[in-house]
Amino acid sequence: MAPDLSAPLLRKLESIAVVPDADKALLRGLRITTRQLAHGDNLVSVGDTPHFSALVITGMLCRYDVVESGTRQIMSFHLPGDIPDLQSVFLSTMDHSVASIGPSTVGLIPHEDLQRAFERSFHLTSVMWRETLIDSAIFRQWIGNIGGRTAIVAMAHLLCELVARGRAIGLIKDDMRFRLPLIQQDLADALGLSLVHINRTLRQLRRAGLIVWEPGSLTVLDWEGLQKAGDFDPSYLHLVRD
């Protein structure tokens, strides 16, 4: 009997929508099989046709794709409560891969369970649809970030997004310290910049007194200042509070 594996999902959904008791019951009724992933493990790969979607329970995952030149492009990071491949319920073939960053625990949910829950509750459907639409909004911001901002602004914006999302699900306390398994190469792959330039950009943010970057954690020293530096407005995350 899985005690509370759907808890991170509920916490996430309640950060972006109202979830009535009936839907909570449906969520608890999902069959969830846990699976451990080590750093770098692929959960699903391009071309797969999975019959499960994975709920992040602990740790961090990313979506990525490899372009012809050989560089890895990361398109999103995922925190506990996210279902990075929820789309595979409706798009059978994966057009990108999903991998673990650091060790993580995911809960595999059969597509048929999700589909049955959706058919039973239109409201739950709309909440989950909303979730994927917020995903889209994050992609759009990512496009603007890579296409229209300089390295330092883009970096600050990306860190702001992670912190805002981490706070929304209670992963960050008042000390503004965020335990992240990210390494600088991940940031490089996410922003489309070189590792060397990522390093120099982080140094700039550090010297500006905005953040402390240590392997394994990010501490925000000046949340106002970081948002300003990153041209960051959290409204695109469509959080219910804040």
Place this chain on the structure above:
Amino acid sequence: MAPDLSAPLLRKLESIAVVPDADKALLRGLRITTRQLAHGDNLVSVGDTPHFSALVITGMLCRYDVVESGTRQIMSFHLPGDIPDLQSVFLSTMDHSVASIGPSTVGLIPHEDLQRAFERSFHLTSVMWRETLIDSAIFRQWIGNIGGRTAIVAMAHLLCELVARGRAIGLIKDDMRFRLPLIQQDLADALGLSLVHINRTLRQLRRAGLIVWEPGSLTVLDWEGLQKAGDFDPSYLHLVRD
């Protein structure tokens, strides 16, 4: 009595999914009010809370946002049959703007009509959800395009995407001539490059014998070659045929 305003929508949906007769009837039952847009007109703007979603009937629209530095970032182009702001049914506040490129005709559909149709048919819901998920896939490709490819590859990829989508809805015949109201500044805003560099990049593609770019139309001379030049694989568009 609107004769067939939902026809472009149906054609689009049938390019990505099977649409049973019952759902076709629901689509025909939507109240659609046409509206003409001139070049550059905003359909909706950042911060709006629209009560309609717009179906593109003729012409072309784009989603965009303005970053702090003042540059406009285009995040997607939309052809007849697309509903660029379908998301506003579930995300009340616009986090980006939608504008017309060249003159266009859109059909405004009340959110309540869409919601009622979704509640009546889970299958229609899944088709429309699928549509927004393909939107997401396009955003992801766009991220990889801007972040990981050089100007000429990115440009070829973008043109491939437009052509592949245009063909899927029957907008392009065998002559591979695509009537597009795009100007070079639009391409610049989409790819995060300068107008000058767009011009030089188009010249390269022209001199390579891949395309003919004229104001108002794009002709593909070498479809195979253009796909190769753009590192393009259409599978992320999740089209039912081709």
Place this chain on the structure above:
DNA sequence: CGCCCTATTGAGGGCCCTCAAAGCTAGTGG
């Protein structure tokens, strides 16, 4: 005909890249 928008081309500069090497930390095994 003149105006505005768009396209095109030149020249110089800057942001970021690649190549290269050294320091740091943690885990491993002798």
Place this chain on the structure above:
DNA sequence: CCACTAGCTTTGAGGGCCCTCAATAGGGCG
């Protein structure tokens, strides 16, 4: 206990892709 290794971080130097500024040409329209 400490050399050893592997992965990550940090810093330097030079080069290239793309940017900005600038100017000319072309085309549609009142």
